[in-house]
Amino acid sequence: MKRVAVILSGAGVFDGSEIHEATAVLLALDRAGARVTIAAPGGPQLHVVDHLRREPAAGETRDMRVESSRLARGPVAEVKDLRVEDFDAVILPGGFGVAKNLCTFATEGTACSVEPATAAFLEAMHDAGKAIGAACIAPVLVARVLGARVIAARARSAGDGKAPTPLLLTIGNDPGTAAAVEAMGARHVPAAAGDVVVDGPNRIATTPAYMVADRISEVFDGIGRLVDEVLALC
DSSP states (O other): OOEEEEEOOOSSTTTSOOHHHHHHHHHHHHHTTOEEEEEEOOSBOSOOEETTTTEEOTTOOOBHHHHHHHHHSSOOEEGGGOOGGGOSEEEEOOSHHIIIIIBOHHHHGGGOOBOHHHHHHHHHHHHTTOEEEEETTHHHHHHHHHHHHHHHHHHHHOOSSOOOOOOEEOOOSOHHHHHHHHHTTOEEOOOOTTOOEEETTTTEEEEOGGGTOSSHHHHHHHHHHHHHHHHHHO
C-alpha cells in the first residue's frame, strides 16, 4: 500500500485549496488503495475571500489547517510534523492558496518565498527519491523549491560536458506563468487539461487542472492520470 501525503492550503479556490482538485486527488488515491495523510501548515491565510463576490472580506482571518479540515473530513496533520520515512509520495492540489499561503508567488512572483515546513518537506522527499505530484498552480511552488537545486545538483555530477537538464513541469499554457516557472529554474512543458508531464529522473509529475480546464470532468480526468503517474513513480 502506497503512503501519500496530500498538502492543502485552506478551502476555496480564491484563498485556499481548489475544492474540486483536492477532491479529485483524494478520490483517485482512495480508488488506488493508497493510505492518505492530509496535512496543512498551521497559521493564518494571506486573506479571506468572499467567494460569492470574489473579493477579500474585510476583517476576517482564517487558519490554513482549520480551513483544510473542511475538506479532510478527519484529522489534518501539521506539515512540520510529517516525516519523510512515513511516505512514498506527496501531492499538492492547486488553488490560489498555494500561491498565497504555501508560498508568496501571488504577491512576489519569481522572488517568492515558500512556507518553511512545506519547503523542507518537499526538499527532503526529493532528496529521498520519493515521488512528488502537483496540480494547477502548485508546480510554481515545486519550481521555487527544487528548480535551482536540481540544476546545481546535476551540474555538480555532470562529467560528460553536457548541460544539466532542469526539472520538467507544466502549468498548462499561460505564457506569463510558464515564463515564471522557467525563471525559477525549471523547464515548462505546455499541456492540456488531461495531460500529465512526468519527469522520471526527479520523480515529479504535474498536470494543469483548472489552469486550462473548462469542465470539472476534465479536472478529474487529468488528476486521475496524475495520481496514477505519481504512484507509478513510487
